[in-house]
Amino acid sequence: MRVRLRALSDGLSEFYAGPYRAAFQRAARDEDDLFMMLVMGEALGVPNPASYHTLELLPVMYDRFHDWHRRMGMERSPVEGLSCC
Incomplete structure (x- = not known):
């Protein structure tokens, strides 16, 4: 019974949230x-x-910095001391 309710709940969540993902x-x-x-x-x-x-927070952000500056439309890193490309 619990498995069926979980499956129903997952299905309804997918039905309502799927189009907005x-x-x-x-x-x-x-x-x-x-x-x-x-x-x-x-x-x-x-x-x-x-x-x-x-x-x-800077050490945590350095890992994601390359993806961010590429997404913002910058060819190279805008920070002089940080060359990630």
């Missing part, structure tokens, strides 16, 4: 891009009042 992924990607811009803002020359707190 691309929109959800696009919204999540846009949110990640904004977060990346906030964290990397100081390195890009944008004044950031919270730069002290975002310094801790």
Whole structure:
């Protein structure tokens, strides 16, 4: 009985969320891009009042930096000290 209810629940979730999956992924990607811009803002020359707190996040963001700057339409890395290409 529990397995059937789980299968029904999964099916209904797929039925309702399936058509909007691309929109959800696009919204999540846009949110990640904004977060990346906030964290990397100081390195890009944008004044950031919270730069002290975002310094801790830089090592995590470096792994995703290449994908981000390519998605933003930049051929090369905009940060002088960071060459990922």
